[in-house]
Amino acid sequence: MTAVADIWVVDDDEAIRFVLQRALRRRGFTVDCFENVQTVRQALETSHPRALLTDIRLPDADGLSVVDTLVRLSIDIPVIAMTAYSDLDQAVSAFQKGVFEYLPKPFDLDQVISVVERAISVEKPVRQESEEEGGSLLGESQAMQEVFRTIGRLSRSDISVLITGETGSGKEVVAGVLHQHSPRVDGPFVAINTAAIPAELLESELFGHEKGSFTGAHSRRVGRFEEAAGGTLFLDEIGDMPLALQTRLLRVLAEGDYYRVGGRDLLQADARVIAATHQNLEEKVRAGSFREDLYHRLNVIHIALPPLRERTEDIPILARRFLVRVAAELGLEEKRLRPETIKILESYPWPGNVRQLLNLCRQLCVMSPGDQIFPEDLPADMFSRVDAREGQASWSESLRQWARTELSSGNTDLFGRAQTELERVLIECALDQTGGQRQKAAELLGLGRNTLTRKLQKFDNERNEEDPYLDQAAGGT
Secondary structure (H helix, E strand, O other): OOOOEEEEEEEOOHHHHHHHHHHHHOOOOOOEEOHHHHHHHHHOOOOOOOOEEEEEEEEEEEHHHHHHHHHHOOOOOOOEEOOOOOOOOHHHHHHHHHHOEEOHHHOHHHHHHHHHHHHHHHHHHOOOOOOOOOOOOOOOHHHHHHHHHHHHHHHHOOOEEEEEOOOOOOOHHHHHHHHOOOOOOOOOOOEEEEEOHHEEEEEEHHHHHEEEEEOOOOOEOOOHHOOOOOEEEEEEEEEHHHHHHHHHHHHHHHHHHOEEEEEOOOEEOEEEEEEEOOOOOOHHHHOOOOOOOHHHOOOOOOEEOOOOOOOOHHHEEEHHHHHHHHHHHHHOOEEEEOHHEEEHHHHOOOOOOHHHHHHHHHHHHHHOOEEEEEEOOOOOHHHHHHHHHHHHHHHHHHHHHHHHHHHHOOOOOHHHHHHHHHHHHHHHHHHHHHHOOHHHHHHHHOOOOOHHHHHHHHHHHOOOOOOHHHHHOOOOO
């Protein structure tokens, strides 16, 4: 009887099957490969491996349906899912079904080997199947794929999470999705921006107060911790919380109880805490403006959201979704982005991140005259920012083309000639900017005045002709 292979690989791409099979065999595993779900289901009727790697998008069925077959046959082996078309719902669904790991393609072979070795060396986690509503996070970038995977891993946990990222990057959206895909989904999601509430009122906002506890407290008030009982409390901009209140929050997280302001009854906290900030909390800890023990309590799991400019491949996806959403909200016809418009959006630096893109889509949906959005429909300031970036890119490209031409022609001393020309251009521009004043030009360039003078004399000697900027600089100071 033929021995059953250690690892089964299910993928309709022959090249991927070949690469995985060769890599796994080099690590001492025996490997069998399958092209579709039907063939692996048939094989599972009579035997099973120690671990199974499966693509999600297969020609005859969803690769995750193999998990259902394993459950039906009472086969308890780790399943590692692979896909090149990942989104949040798919990642969460994979982990909810009980997959051991979720690998977005393209993957690193060493990573695959490490995951396989880890999968067959630990006990299989208990499966839990559930129907989850689709999340609102989108993205194909590697950074967002990692966010999806983290949310998926946390879908059966109510552990504390710290979300960091620039303003407008979507931290509250991530917090809402974490709540939506958690055991507390049936409870409330309560959000509070700690930076938007005066310090003297924030304590009452969080913990509530008793009647007469301070001037203006005409009745008992329930705090956000009570409102979030059984659900999730999202503390946005936690880095702005006053130190005194940080101490009270730490007690709640550590002991699980608290008092209302002016109260004597000890209340039990039953809310998962998710915090977010655009600040560097480690730096604030070193500066003494944020408690280190509170930082560690909040930072059990860390999700770092990338700025939009670092995931430009997600911009067209987000923009199209926002345009559809805004059109539905306002009862307007849907707008479509022209390819040349998308190119400009991808080149823009997006200082306001996803929030800025959403606001732009609202503006375009209302103001664009036709059903297609052309570059001229975009705000004028976007062009100036994009032109500046493209100018820098074109300079680099010109240098690259010059270097290639020189090298292909057999010329030498490229570095010396390029450096000389670079210095010449920078000095000429600086002198032009300062009206020929050498001292100010040297300061702009980060040079000493004597160094600038020597370089100007060198240029003059090399060209054997009068440098017009020397005339301008003659009376400079």
